[in-house]
Amino acid sequence: MAKYYFLFNKGSTINQVICAILINLPMIAYGASIGWMSPMTLLLQSDASPAGRPLTDAEISWMAAVSYLVCVPSNFIMAFLADRIGRKYTLLITSSMLVGCWIVKLSSVSISALIVARVLVGINMGGCFVLCPTYTKEISQDSIRGFLGSMVILFHTSGNLFTYIIGDILSYNTVIWICLAIPTLHLVLFMMMPESPSYLITHGNAEEAARVVAWLRCRDEEDIEVKNELQKIRIEYEKDKQGSKFALKAVLCNNVMRRAYIIAMFVSLAREVCGAIPVLTFAGDIFYMASKGTSLVLTPNQQAMMLGAVQVAGSTLASSLVEKAGRKMLLFVTSFVSGLSMCCLASWFVARAYDVNPPAWIPIVTLCVCIFCDAAGLQPVSMVVIGEMFSFKYRGTVMASTMATAAFADFLQMLIFKPLATAIGAHVAFYFFGVVCILASLYVIIRVPETKKKSVNEIYDELKTKKEKLMEIELKKTEVY
Numbered sequence: 001m002a003k004y005y006f007l008f009n010k011g012s013t014i015n016q017v018i019c020a021i022l023i024n025l026p027m028i029a030y031g032a033s034i035g036w037m038s039p040m041t042l043l044l045q046s047d048a049s050p051a052g053r054p055l056t057d058a059e060i061s062w063m064a065a066v067s068y069l070v071c072v073p074s075n076f077i078m079a080f081l082a083d084r085i086g087r088k089y090t091l092l093i094t095s096s097m098l099v100g101c102w103i104v105k106l107s108s109v110s111i112s113a114l115i116v117a118r119v120l121v122g123i124n125m126g127g128c129f130v131l132c133p134t135y136t137k138e139i140s141q142d143s144i145r146g147f148l149g150s151m152v153i154l155f156h157t158s159g160n161l162f163t164y165i166i167g168d169i170l171s172y173n174t175v176i177w178i179c180l181a182i183p184t185l186h187l188v189l190f191m192m193m194p195e196s197p198s199y200l201i202t203h204g205n206a207e208e209a210a211r212v213v214a215w216l217r218c219r220d221e222e223d224i225e226v227k228n229e230l231q232k233i234r235i236e237y238e239k240d241k242q243g244s245k246f247a248l249k250a251v252l253c254n255n256v257m258r259r260a261y262i263i264a265m266f267v268s269l270a271r272e273v274c275g276a277i278p279v280l281t282f283a284g285d286i287f288y289m290a291s292k293g294t295s296l297v298l299t300p301n302q303q304a305m306m307l308g309a310v311q312v313a314g315s316t317l318a319s320s321l322v323e324k325a326g327r328k329m330l331l332f333v334t335s336f337v338s339g340l341s342m343c344c345l346a347s348w349f350v351a352r353a354y355d356v357n358p359p360a361w362i363p364i365v366t367l368c369v370c371i372f373c374d375a376a377g378l379q380p381v382s383m384v385v386i387g388e389m390f391s392f393k394y395r396g397t398v399m400a401s402t403m404a405t406a407a408f409a410d411f412l413q414m415l416i417f418k419p420l421a422t423a424i425g426a427h428v429a430f431y432f433f434g435v436v437c438i439l440a441s442l443y444v445i446i447r448v449p450e451t452k453k454k455s456v457n458e459i460y461d462e463l464k465t466k467k468e469k470l471m472e473i474e475l476k477k478t479e480v481y
Contacts, residue, residue, distance in 0.1 A: 005228070008182065009027075009214040009218065009220060010218055011128050011217065011218055011219060011225075012218040013141070013144055013218075014138060014218070014314065015165070015216050015217075015218055016141065016148065016216050016217075016472075017144075017148070018139055019139050019193055019194070019216065020136050020139065020140065020148040020151055021151070022133050022186070022189055022190050022193050023091065023131075023132055023135045023136050023139070023190075024136065024151045024152055024155045024217055025095075025155070025161065025182070025185070025186045025189070025190070025194070026040060026091065026094055026095050026098070026128050026132065026183065026186055027128055027151075027155035027156045028129070028154055028155045028156075028158055028159040028162070028182060029095065029098050029152075029159060029179070029183040029186065030098065030125060030128045030156060030159060031123075031155065031158060031160045031162070031163075032120070032157040032159040032160070032162055032163045032179050032182060032256070033098060033101060033121045033124070033159075033163075033179065033473075034067075034156075034160060034305075034409070035159060035160035035161070035162065035163035035164050035167070035308065035380070035471050036163045036167065036175070036179065037064055037215045038163075038164055038167065038304040038305070038465050039163070039164060039168055039175075040167060040172070040175070043172060044114075045057075045060065046331045050109040050172050051109045051110065051111065051114075052109070052321045055111060056184075059111050060382040061367050061414070062115060063118050063416040064118075064230070064381055064414050065119050065411050065415050066115055066119060066122060067118045067119070067121045067122035067125055068122065068408070068410040068411035068414060069122065069127075069407075069408075070118075070119050070122025070123060070126075070410050071123075071125040071129075071168065071403070071407035071448045072407050072411075073124045073404070073459040074122055074123045074125065074126025074127065074402045075124075075126040075129070075130050075399075075400040075401070075407065076126075076129060076398070076400045076401075076404060077123075077126065078090055078093075078094065078123075078126045078127040078130045079095065079130050079396035079397055079399065079400035079472055080424050081132055081197075081397075082130065082134070082396050083199075083396055086148065086195050086196070086199050086203075087131060087134065087135040087138070087196040087199055088192055088193065088195045088196070089369070090127065090131055090189070090192075091127065091131050091132075091135065091190065091384060092187060092189045092190060093127065094123075094124055094127030094128060094131060095183040095186045096124045096126075096183070096187065097127070097188045098120065098121070098124045098182075099118045099123050099126040099184055099187065100117075100119075100120050101117045101120040101124070101182045102176050102177075102179050102180035102183075102428045103180065104116055104117040104120065105117045105176050105256060106173065106176050106177070106180070119171020120281075121177070121393075122364040122429075124405070126403065126407070128152075128284065129152075129383075129395060129399070129403045130399045130403055131385070131401050133149055133152050133153050133383045133386070133399065134161075134387055134395050134396055135196055136149050136387075136400055137149060137384075137387040137388065137395070138197065138198045138199070138392070138395075139194075139196060139197070139216055139240070141216075141217065141229075142453045142454075142455075144284030144455040145381025145384070145388070145451060145453075146322035146327065146384050147319055147322060147381070149322070149383065149384040149387060150315065150318045150319040150322050150380040150381075150384065150471065151270065151319065152379075152383055153315045153318065153375055153379040153380040153383070154307070154315035154316060154318070154319055155270060155378070155412075156310045156315075156379075156415050157311035157313075157314070157315045158312055158366050159182075160311060161167050161305065161312050162307045162310060163175065163179065164304045164308045165305060165308075166178060168302075168305070168325055175468065184259050194211075194212040194215065194216070196212075197207070197209045197213050197216075197229075197230070197295050198233050198236075198237075199392070200212060200393040201230070201234060202237050202392060202393075202460070205337075206230070207234045209233070209238060210226065210230060212228050213225050213230060213364075215337065217229070220422075221459055223316070228240075228479060232455070233392075235274035235434070236391045236392060236456065237392065237393075237477070239391070239404075240339075246318070246399075247393055247394050247396075248397050248401060250393075251390075251394055251395065251398065253335040255392070255468070256460045256464055256468070257394070257460075259461060260459070260460070260463060261383075261398060262389065263447055263448055263449075264385075264386045264387070264389060264390075264398055264402050264445060265401075265405060266333070266447075267375065267385060267386070267438070267440070267444075267448065268382060268386070268402040268403065268405060268406045269405065269406060270335065270378070270382070270436060270437070270440035270443075271374075271378045271379055271382045271406065272406040272409045272410055272438050273409055273433065274338050274339075274342075274368060274370070274373075274374055274433060274436065274437050274440070275338070275342050275370055275372060275433030275436075275437070276374035276378070276379075277410055277414065277429065277432075278413055278415075278417040278429070278433075279367055279370055279371060281308075281344045304370075307367065307368070307371050308377075308456060309370075310368045310371045310372050310375070311375040312369055312375070313372065313375075313376040314371065314372040314374070314376035315374065315376065315380060316317040316371065317376045318330070318376045318377060318380045318381065318410075319380075321376070322381060324385065325451055326446075326450055327381050327385050327448075327450060327451050328444060328448055328449070328450045328451075330376070330377045330381050331377050331381045331385070331441075331448065332441050332444045333377065333379070334373040334374070334376055334377025334378050334381070334446055335373075335378060335437050335438070335440045335441035335444060336375065336438060337369065337373050338369070338370050338373035338374060338378065338435070338437045338440035339434045339435070339436070339437030339441060340434070340438075340439075341365075341366040341367075341369040341373070341434075341436035341437035342366070342370060342430050342431070342433040342434030342437060343368070343430070343435075343438075344360070344362065344366050345363060345366040345370075345430045345434075346428075346429075346430035346431040346434060347427070348362045348363055349425070349426050349427035349430065350427045353397075353425070361370075362386055362430050373404075385448065385450075386398065386399060386402060387399065388456070388459065389449075389451060389456065389459055390456065391456050402421055402459045412437065417429065423477035449463060450462075451460040
């Protein structure tokens with residue numbers, strides 16, 4: 001591996017891009033497993049159901065929701081494994097869960113088998129959202145860290161769109177075989193990829209870490225930039241050793257890290273409670289209402305494909321803007337615009353309740369804007385920011401706890417959104433999402449630091465109060481004398 005850099009120009013970022021693509025390939029597989037629910041729900045609830053009978057709404061709801069429930073403990077398990085056996089082998093375990101998922105679906109179409117398969121999706125989900133952004137951050141240089149980090153959502157949304165399309169044109173078993181091929185391909189290809197340099201340093205393998213950094217940066221092991229990067233990892237590791245052995249306890253006991261953790265938790269919840277999950281789940285009902293009395297008629301699968309295409313467009317834009325616009329501004333704009341779109345959609349429902357006939361295109365536009373903003377900013381930028389605010393020792397634990405909380409919020413939304421919307425009115429629910437997004441945008445401006453091209457220490461300096469900065473200066477003066 002040490003001399004692979006000769007294949008490309010010195011200092012090229014191509015090896016980082018290749019590695020990041022393969023790290024995030026499980027996100028395509030995960031997105032495909034989530035997107036599978038949309039076209040296959042229609043088939044499984046029809047008279048032509050492969051299960052031999054139409055599945056009930058309760059069975060479909062549990063199939064959709066159980067993945068998010070299982071994801072809660074899975075986040076912590078995968079974070080623990082990543083710190084013990086390494087990012088690389090834990091990611092391979094993550095992909096193997098989806099291989100198992102599709103094999104179970106090929107083996108049986110009973111409701112118990114389908115739910116077991118979705119349980120495996122939940123384990124994969126925990127691994128993907130903890131490992132992919134963390135691993136990507138640890139192999140990336142500062143100048144392209146945001147670009148590579150945004151691949152997480154780009155690949156997720158691409159996987160969604162992929163199964164929306166093939167689910168509409170191919171048979172039940174053919175779709176499963178194609179979906180099985182993606183994680184299987186990852187298991188084969190990723191064996192050639194290196195372990196995270198941060199993991200290697202923290203586990204006493206400095207020589208291998210030097211070879212990995214040299215390969216990733218397309219430079220010689222003796223290059224000054226390679227040595228400087230390794231030194232930064234060592235300094236980060238030595239500083240981490242001074243804290244508590246219990247990562248979450250150390251985070252909560254340190255004033256600055258606690259502020260960073262609160263920010264991480266807030267942006268995670270804002271990302272999940274922005275309305276995107278119920279919008280994607282119940283878009284068919286909204287499109288159906290919007291198409292009444294007009295020539296606008298889309299099949300459920302066409303609706304899903306349209307929203308999937310909007311998601312991919314948003315996440316593609318995020319990958320190009322995140323390094324130019326910065327994390328903070330992109331997160332603020334997408335949160336604020338998403339909030340306005342949700343309030344507009346809620347107002348459309350209110351107008352219809354009072355027998356006013358607002359334009360039928362308003363729900364379609366507001367839904368697309370919400371999904372676009374979610375994919376362009378709320379989803380990718382929040383993950384990039386969380387990964388950048390914590391050092392190696394705490395990164396996995398923080399990502400796991402924030403993702404577990406977010407997954408539980410998703411589980412609740414999947415189970416209770418529709419009954420609540422029916423009982424109290426859809427407009428109340430969408431106003432709630434709108435207010436959450438607008439408040440989140442204000443919080444971003446006031447509290448969230450800009451993390452673009454900054455080290456963890458530089459970010460923490462921004463989070464310190466004036467009193468803490470003065471105390472630090474006085475302490476340094478004392479040490480000098």
